[in-house]
Amino acid sequence: MTTYIVRRKLFAAIAGVIFVVLITLGKGQAKISTPKLASYFSSFYSIIDLGTVPKLPPAYGGLTFDPKDANRLLIGGLAGTQKAEIYEVRVKRAPNNHITGFNVASPIAKAPGIGKGGIDASLAYSPQGDVLFYTSYDDNSIGQIKRSSRIPTKQINLTSLGIASSTGALAFVPKGFVGENRLKITSYTTNTLYDTTITPDKAGTYNIVAPSKSIKLSGGLDAMIFVKAGKPGFFKDSLLIAEFDTNNVSAYQLDSKGDPIPSSRQNFIAGISYHSPTSLTGTIGATTDPLTGDFLFSTILENTPTKGRIFAVRSSAKTKVPTQLR
Template sequence: MMTSSVRKNVFMATAGGVFLTLTVIGQAQAATVTPTLAPYFSNSYSITDLGSIEQIPLAYGGITFQPGEPNTLLISGLADTPDGGIYAVEVSRDSNNHITGFGIPSFLAQAPGISTGGIDAGLAYSPKGDVLFYTSYPDNSIGQIKPGSSAPNKQIDLNALDIASSTGALNFVPEGFAGAGQLKITSYTGSIFYDTTITSDGSGTYDIVKPTRSVQLDGGLDGFIYVRAGNPGFVEDSLLIEEYDNSSVSAYTIDANGNPIANTRRNFITGLGFHSPISLTGVMGATIDPVTGDFIFSTFFEGEPSVSKIYAVTRVTKSTSVPEPRGVTWVFSTFVLVLSLLRNKISRFAQVGSE
């Protein structure tokens, strides 16, 4: 397994033969990447490879939908580099409203780090929908972009908040969940899930309160989404958390603060990437389709754009009304019905005779 200390740094060595080697070997290994749902979930969900958006630079990071525009997906390209940016793309849907493809993307905003690196796995709007937040790797920061801006209006050094360097992702707890409105931040290198809040700074952006609670997990934490109880396989409100080092997505039950309960971990998806000494790919961004509720994941790769992909996990629909088979069961049922009618008639004759 690729350790966190060397995660994604291969991307920086893009010169000459190193880049070519990454590309060739990455393409060969990509053919063997087969995301698999864990047995507990495999009968209730299916995974669809939605492919890549070739016009967006390689190495996808955070993804989210634009508030009030459920057919506009925001996705980052050139993740983890100073040239990282956020793009808006229209999705196409089938007759059941599931995403089937993407239109031509348009550039939305630059998303660099404070001193180095750039947008990572986190991309989410504030609870009011007025500011777009993103995490940056490896400089361990969070950027904020106001509507109409094409670059961050504010950047916060997470080292000053004692968040282990470097961060992976962020998200806000949706309404209806415990801890609604709180900001949650994952540390990729520390595999720690942090619990905090935001406060207005009076300039249209936000300050981040130093976290008072955290949960130690494992696997190199990146993007995460909240899943409501009642979805197949989820008896209680839960989290799906991407584990970059494990090339997987895991499910956790949440506590009264909207944080994962460490000992409730279950595999949800495995095999969503690969690691080798000279090439990396893994799951990065996560969001929920506001139209269908499908789980959407993006993957990161440092060598070839077509290997950076988007996957949708869809609930399997089953018929709620199954016709009765017309074989032996139907004959037996008919016999029972006729016998019942005959008994009723005999009983009525007996009553008439006794009168």
């Protein structure tokens, strides 16, 4: 078993007994690095610590906005456990619409895995906006929740589709990108990104087609954000990927088929979380604010093991464009 997998399994137990043990022994107090944008991207963006979400239990999981309500944020709590749930949070916004904080979280649905595990790095609505998808670690599954349900209405074992255990994350390709509406799934354990599609079943949920191709990347793949060319600092359609094992968020350019180009990898954020031999931290979820285009990342910080945090990355005002293009 690799060190990476050991770390991930420690994280999966973060909401259980090990949490209490670490706090009691005074562990988890290691110095933590401050998130820092890569030099190139620091010309375009700034990082804002939005803090914790009131009444949202650790560990924070995937997050997404309701496509019908841009002020309703959905996020996982007790991630990686059978007690995992999805919570709704009303965000607080400044007059310019940037998020400044969060109201109290309320549970809306259970999000367990199949037999073990629970919600991990991703929450995402289907392209039609009718079903909420979530990934579950470490049982390598995807759950689906209808809008009218408070429990999973369908769960799919990804191993049966040829996806290496364990996911990881998922993302639907947004409109305007090559391959829009296709489903991307990551295997955290094997650093593989899979490309597939969904098809409606007869129950109001979806089947997942066995992947048609896969790409090997690196870093401990978790949540993904698609970035359209023309956004500051991005001159080609790109993909941001949160890396649990490196504590970074990396940026990849997309090729003509809409897939990340492995050789194009570059740091976007470094040190957004921290690892040590007893670490229970990592960058997990990621989404885009539909009103401002800000990137949001959920994470666990080791020096406050009972709390998670959310960081926003937003465009800097009056940015001077560097002469060297990416």
